[in-house]
């Protein structure tokens with residue numbers, strides 16, 4: 001039986017998480033850690049050899065319903081810690097989206113692969129922006145609502161929201177990721193911000209400020225001005241803390257890394273997961289993170305997005 005295999009990279013959100021859900025700009029980069037996913041026809045729906053109940057696997061459910069797929073066996077192997085803020089589920093969706101298209105002999109146009117991956121993520125989370133899934137599918141840098149700083153890829157529409165998606169040329173950068181070891185649920189954190197917004201207009205002010213801050217950061221990134229970018233990242237972290245999505249463990253790792261970095265911040269949904277530091281002293285940052293209870297690893301940016309595997 002033919003096995004169809006595809007892989008996709010993890011991502012780190014440099015700036016703009018949470019605020020991007022409400023139409024503000026954001027920028028993410030693909031990093032050199034990948035998920036490899038395979039699909040093949042089967043007698044029952046399985047994931048890594050075990051029968052699955054769709055209720056607990058909404059990403060797979062999305063594809064199964066959309067394509068009215070006969071049962072398939074899915075396998076997934078990942079170098080990305082799950083629920084770590086590095087987009088493991090987005091990379092899974094991007095690689096699954098491509099593998100299913102290979103099996104169906106459908107168009108493998110990158111925008112279509114990414115859009116399907118986004119819809120699966122949206123279906124699973126109930127609320128999502130396209131930043132994770134588009135970065136995992138296209139690779140390199142993806143900016144949302146960045147006012148033409150990058151190259152336009154297209155618009156994504158969902159539930160009355162429109163996101164303008166651009167690809168941005170990303171310089172070679174070294175980031176240290178500090179994993180708190182705390183698994184955090186993206187949908188719970190996204191919901192927490194939604195409730196804060198509904199109860200208190202102060203949340204809107206923070207979200208506006210996150211937007212302005214991110215615009216400055218995207219400009220600095222394209223000018224390879226790491227000093228400004230780092231300052232913007234650290235400010236972004238403080239604003240996200242006020243928004244209620246950081247935690248003590250993340251704050252400790254950010255503070256410890258800032259000494260040896262241009263800047264540092266939580267990345268992704270927060271509440272645990274990971275932080276990132278932009279640095280040219282990765283060993284020092286790793287040491288500081290380890291000393292403060294985190295698990296560090298050094299990552300580089302990658303331009304390789306979702307791709308077919310043999």
Ligand code: PMV
Nearest residue numbers: 017018085087128129268269
């Ligand atoms: O934690 P992650 O990697 O799933 O990132 C979530 C980013 C959010 O802005 C919080 C949600 C989204 O869909 O944009």
